[in-house]
Amino acid sequence: MDHFTYRDGELFAEQVAASEIAAQFDTPCYVYSRATLERHYKAYDEALANHPHLICYAVKANSNLGVLNVLARLGAGFDIVSIGELERVLAAGGEPSRIIFSGVGKQAHEMRRALEVGIHCFNIESEAELERLQQVAAEMGVRAPISLRVNPDVDAHTHPYISTGLKENKFGIDFKVAPRVYRHAATLANIEICGVDCHIGSQLTELDPFLDALDRLLALIDELKQDGIQIKHLDLGGGLGVSYQGEQPPQPADYASAVLARLGQRDLQLILEPGRSIAANAGILLTRVEYLKENSGKHFAIVDAAMNDLIRPALYRAWQEIIAVKPRSDGEPRSYDLVGPICETGDFIGKERELVLSPGDLLAVRSAGAYGFTMSSNYNSRNRAAEVMVDGDQLHLVRHRETFAQQIANESLLPD
Numbered sequence: 001m002d003h004f005t006y007r008d009g010e011l012f013a014e015q016v017a018a019s020e021i022a023a024q025f026d027t028p029c030y031v032y033s034r035a036t037l038e039r040h041y042k043a044y045d046e047a048l049a050n051h052p053h054l055i056c057y058a059v060k061a062n063s064n065l066g067v068l069n070v071l072a073r074l075g076a077g078f079d080i081v082s083i084g085e086l087e088r089v090l091a092a093g094g095e096p097s098r099i100i101f102s103g104v105g106k107q108a109h110e111m112r113r114a115l116e117v118g119i120h121c122f123n124i125e126s127e128a129e130l131e132r133l134q135q136v137a138a139e140m141g142v143r144a145p146i147s148l149r150v151n152p153d154v155d156a157h158t159h160p161y162i163s164t165g166l167k168e169n170k171f172g173i174d175f176k177v178a179p180r181v182y183r184h185a186a187t188l189a190n191i192e193i194c195g196v197d198c199h200i201g202s203q204l205t206e207l208d209p210f211l212d213a214l215d216r217l218l219a220l221i222d223e224l225k226q227d228g229i230q231i232k233h234l235d236l237g238g239g240l241g242v243s244y245q246g247e248q249p250p251q252p253a254d255y256a257s258a259v260l261a262r263l264g265q266r267d268l269q270l271i272l273e274p275g276r277s278i279a280a281n282a283g284i285l286l287t288r289v290e291y292l293k294e295n296s297g298k299h300f301a302i303v304d305a306a307m308n309d310l311i312r313p314a315l316y317r318a319w320q321e322i323i324a325v326k327p328r329s330d331g332e333p334r335s336y337d338l339v340g341p342i343c344e345t346g347d348f349i350g351k352e353r354e355l356v357l358s359p360g361d362l363l364a365v366r367s368a369g370a371y372g373f374t375m376s377s378n379y380n381s382r383n384r385a386a387e388v389m390v391d392g393d394q395l396h397l398v399r400h401r402e403t404f405a406q407q408i409a410n411e412s413l414l415p416d
């Protein structure tokens with residue numbers, strides 16, 4: 001069920017009219033649906049109900065405290081890639097023992113903090129990182145739980161910028177080298193081997209690449225067992241795609257049953273790190289048309305959201321649906337490029353969209369709940385947008401619109 005639907009000719013987020021949200025909080029403004037976040041999380045949790053599992057929501061997709069709090073209340077785990085994300089999860093009520101720490105560049109102070117709070121596991125991406133973690137854990141007199149992030153060299157069939165499981169990508173440890181690194185890890189006094197991990201990419205719309213990676217990981221787990229290295233959990237990362245433009249990605253239930261069928265009798269906890277499939281379609285970005293203009297027959301709608309608010313179209317040429325909050329019937333649709341106020345030609349939200357528009361109209365960019373606000377910036381010294389959580393008929397401002405005073409507060413002039 002979609003929680004962003006039209007009622008009486010107007011877009012609603014759950015029980016609240018989108019125009020009411022814009023009137024209260026201005027635009028651009030991110031709007032999230034609590035019910036949708038919950039439904040998406042539960043789709044994973046219920047699909048794995050009969051198997052030991054941990055759903056570690058990938059915080060990078062949307063790290064708003066309100067969003068994290070909704071998931072923490074459901075008992076979610078979290079996949080983090082920095083200590084900033086760890087502090088957010090803790091502030092939102094997340095349980096440290098359900099946190100997985102991924103990322104190729106973990107620093108010693110980040111390892112220390114994660115060990116201090118007692119996270120579930122570090123996903124180690126290189127031998128050098130393994131050595132550093134051994135050293136940090138030894139200094140603290142503790143044992144650090146680890147998985148190796150294995151690079152299984154499978155093609156995820158996704159955008160090259162978000163494919164991570166090919167040998168030419170910077171991520172993980174070559175699956176052919178992994179057995180040797182595991183044997184080395186087993187000799188380190190302050191390292192405790194717990195799992196095997198991979199993450200082959202994002203916005204995958206087919207099951208086969210996941211299953212190819214899984215087969216390689218299971219073969220590795222079996223090989224390690226023969227070497228006396230017992231693996232307790234298998235982490236398949238995130239990556240399930242969503243429908244931006246009619247894609248039909250596998251659903252969590254299909255994905256889970258295909259994976260479980262392959263595990264056979266192996267006694268393994270299954271960990272997943274979904275980000276986009278939980279958050280993307282739980283959010284919209286509200287924006288208002290400032291001006292309409294025409295240049296040599298090309299029609300532009302200049303809106304108040306820009307690439308600093310939503311960079312996916314500029315960065316990946318990503319397509320996200322753009323709809324009118326109150327669709328008009330008083331004009332002929334025209335093909336518009338929807339562009340922001342930033343001084344870059346790449347500053348567009350959507351191109352060649354058939355819409356009936358007038359200045360002042362409100363628009364909603366769909367599927368904006370993941371990699372929207374988290375990738376936003378202050379480019380052109382624009383304040384970052386407000387974020388609002390809708391819960392039934394309730395509205396919660398989960399992040400205030402930034403102010404100019406906040407933007408400049410950390411900077412200073414040179415001394416006289």
Ligand SMILES: Cc1ncc(COP(=O)(O)O)c(C=O)c1O
Nearest residue numbers: 058102202238239273274275276
């Ligand atoms: C290590 C890791 N885990 C999980 C994710 C989440 O991926 P997605 O949002 O595609 O589910 C990512 C991002 O691609 C990632 O790099």
Ligand SMILES: N[C@@H](CCCC[NH3+])C(=O)O
Nearest residue numbers: 060162202203312370371
């Ligand atoms: N930021 C990307 C996905 C990268 C996933 C992170 N590993 C997107 O918007 O599609």
